[in-house]
Amino acid sequence: MTLETLVNDYKAKTSRSRQMYEEALRVMPGGNSRTTTFFDPYPFFITRGAGARIWDADGAERLDFNGNYTSLILGHAHPSVVEAVAEQATRGMSFPGPSEHEVRLAGLLTTRIPSMEVVRFANSGTEATMNAVRAARAFTGRSKLAKFEGAYHGTHDWVLVSVSPDPAKSGSRKRPKPVASSGGVPDTVLKHTVVLPWNDAEACVKILEKQGRDIAALIVDPLMANAGLLEPQPGFLERLREVTERLGIVLIFDEVISFRVAPGGAQQRFGVRPDLTTLGKIIGGGLAVGAFGGRAEVMNYYDPRGGKGRISHGGTFNANPVTMAGGVATMQELTPEAYARLDALGDRLRAGVKRVLSKSKQAAQVTGLGSLFWIHWTKKRLTDYRSRVPADAERPLRTFMGLLNDGVLLTQRGLGCCSLAMTDADVDRFLEVFGRVVEKEA
Ligand SMILES: Cc1ncc(COP(=O)(O)O)c(C=O)c1O
Incomplete structure (x- = not known):
C-alpha cells in the first residue's frame, strides 16, 4: 500500500x-x-x-x-498513580521548598540503583543529561563530551550532535565526525564533542586514549534505544568502563529509556557500574520528570552548602510534589x-x-x-x-x-x-x- x-x-x-x-x-x-x-x-x-x-x-x-x-x-491513568497525584494536588501543586515525596522517591531510586549513591530531580531527561554533563565537567575540570553516533540524549546543545546524521557526511565509520543535529547548535559544541562508533570497542578505545585527557564524560545509552535498540555486544560496556576509569573520564549511563528493563535498569541487567546515571520518563508516573545521580564525590558539586566549584541547580518545578507522588506510586507498582x-x-x-x-x-x-x-x-x-x-x-x-x-x-x-x-x-x-x-x- x-x-x-x-x-x-x-x-x-x-x-x-x-x-x-x-x-x-x-x-x-x-x-x-x-x-x-x-x-x-x-x-x-x-x-x-x-x-x-x-x-x-x-x-x-x-x-x-x-x-x-x-x-x-503502568499504562494510562493507573489507579494508584491517579490517587497519589490527586491526593497531593488537593494539598497543593507546587511549593517553594522540598516535600516528603521527594525524599521517598530518592530513597526508592538509590535503593534500586546501587551506583546512584545520591540523586537530584529535574523536569525532563534533557535536564538530567545536561546536569550530569555539567557535574562531570566541574568534577574533572575538562570540557569535552564523548557520545555515540546515533544516540539521543535530549534537546540541549551539548547532546544535539550526530543524533541521526547522514552517514555520507559523517566521516568514517571508525572515526565518526561530529555533525550538528539541529539548527542553532554553535560550532564550539562540535569542537567539544567526540563521537564514537557503537559496538566497536577497539575504535572507541583508540579515540578515547588519544583525546582522553580533555574528555570530561562519556555519555552512553546502554541500549541505544533511539538508534534502534541495539544491544551492546558482550564485553563492550565493560571495555568502556575500563577505559574511562583508566583515563579519569566520568561514565554516564543515560537510562531515561533503558531503566525499563530491570528494577535497577540496564546497568543491573548488564552488570556494569557507571559513575553517573540519568533517568526520566517512567519515574514520574506520567508527569514531567528527570533525575541524575551517582557517585557522591561527583554529585557533591551540587551541594548548596557551598564548597569549591559549586554548581547552582535551580528550577521552579524541580522535584515538584505532584510528580514525586506519582513517581513513588509508580515505583511501588514496579515489583x-x-x-x-x-x-x-x-x-x-x-x-x-x-x-x-x-x-x-x-x-x-x-x-x-x-x-x-x-x-x-x-x-x-x-x-x-x-x-x-x-x-x-x-x-x-x-x-x-x-x-x-x-x-x-x-x-x-x-x-x-x-x-x-x-x-x-x-x-x-x-x-x-x-x-x-x-x-x-x-
Ligand atoms: C535516552 C534518552 N535520553 C534523554 C531523553 C530526553 O528526555 P526528555 O524528552 O524527557 O527531555 C530521551 C527522550 O526520549 C531519551 O530517550
Missing part, C-alpha cells in the same frame, strides 16, 4: 483532529510544541487514555504501544513480579513479530529487551547506527500509518513498548493487525 493511500485513509478518519490542527497552525509554528510527535499530514489530537488504550478527538480507540514514547510503564510480566509481554510480542515476518518473507527483524521492541525493515546484521539506517526510508512510516488506521499506535520510527496495563490478548491483537499491515505491503 502506498503512503498516499494510507494518508488518505488517515485523513478520512481524523476530521476533528484536522480542524484542531488548523486552529493550532494559527498560534504555533507548525501547530506544534513537540517535534517528536509530529507527522504529516497532521498528528491526531488525543482526548483520553485509560490502561492500554488511547482515544482521539474523533472518538477512535487505539491500543497504545507508544506509551508516550516509553514513559507509561519483581511486574518486571517478569513486562518481560513476558515483550517476549510474546517479539516472538510473534518474528513469526509474521518469516511467514511473509519480509527482509525485516525485531530488536529489543524486556518490554521494549523495535521493528527494523532490513535483514542486515544490526550493530551500530549506520547498519540500521533503513534502505526504504519510508517503510517505518507506512507501518506506523497502517497500524494507526487499524487501531494500533506505535512510534513513527518503529520503537514500541508494552505496559503493565496490557494483557496477552492485547499483544495478540497487535500481532494480528501487524500481520495485516505486512500482508498489504507484500
Whole structure:
C-alpha cells in the first residue's frame, strides 16, 4: 500500500483532529510544541487514555504501544498513580521548598540503583543529561563530551550532535565526525564533542586514549534505544568502563529509556557500574520528570552548602510534589513480579513479530529487551547506527500509518513498548493487525 493511500485513509478518519490542527497552525509554528510527535499530514489530537488504550478527538480507540514514547510503564491513568497525584494536588501543586515525596522517591531510586549513591530531580531527561554533563565537567575540570553516533540524549546543545546524521557526511565509520543535529547548535559544541562508533570497542578505545585527557564524560545509552535498540555486544560496556576509569573520564549511563528493563535498569541487567546515571520518563508516573545521580564525590558539586566549584541547580518545578507522588506510586507498582510480566509481554510480542515476518518473507527483524521492541525493515546484521539506517526510508512510516488506521499506535520510527496495563490478548491483537499491515505491503 502506498503512503498516499494510507494518508488518505488517515485523513478520512481524523476530521476533528484536522480542524484542531488548523486552529493550532494559527498560534504555533507548525501547530506544534513537540517535534517528536509530529507527522504529516497532521498528528491526531488525543482526548483520553485509560490502561492500554488511547482515544482521539474523533472518538477512535487505539491500543497504545507508544506509551508516550516509553514513559507509561503502568499504562494510562493507573489507579494508584491517579490517587497519589490527586491526593497531593488537593494539598497543593507546587511549593517553594522540598516535600516528603521527594525524599521517598530518592530513597526508592538509590535503593534500586546501587551506583546512584545520591540523586537530584529535574523536569525532563534533557535536564538530567545536561546536569550530569555539567557535574562531570566541574568534577574533572575538562570540557569535552564523548557520545555515540546515533544516540539521543535530549534537546540541549551539548547532546544535539550526530543524533541521526547522514552517514555520507559523517566521516568514517571508525572515526565518526561530529555533525550538528539541529539548527542553532554553535560550532564550539562540535569542537567539544567526540563521537564514537557503537559496538566497536577497539575504535572507541583508540579515540578515547588519544583525546582522553580533555574528555570530561562519556555519555552512553546502554541500549541505544533511539538508534534502534541495539544491544551492546558482550564485553563492550565493560571495555568502556575500563577505559574511562583508566583515563579519569566520568561514565554516564543515560537510562531515561533503558531503566525499563530491570528494577535497577540496564546497568543491573548488564552488570556494569557507571559513575553517573540519568533517568526520566517512567519515574514520574506520567508527569514531567528527570533525575541524575551517582557517585557522591561527583554529585557533591551540587551541594548548596557551598564548597569549591559549586554548581547552582535551580528550577521552579524541580522535584515538584505532584510528580514525586506519582513517581513513588509508580515505583511501588514496579515489583519483581511486574518486571517478569513486562518481560513476558515483550517476549510474546517479539516472538510473534518474528513469526509474521518469516511467514511473509519480509527482509525485516525485531530488536529489543524486556518490554521494549523495535521493528527494523532490513535483514542486515544490526550493530551500530549506520547498519540500521533503513534502505526504504519510508517503510517505518507506512507501518506506523497502517497500524494507526487499524487501531494500533506505535512510534513513527518503529520503537514500541508494552505496559503493565496490557494483557496477552492485547499483544495478540497487535500481532494480528501487524500481520495485516505486512500482508498489504507484500
Ligand atoms: C535516552 C534518552 N535520553 C534523554 C531523553 C530526553 O528526555 P526528555 O524528552 O524527557 O527531555 C530521551 C527522550 O526520549 C531519551 O530517550
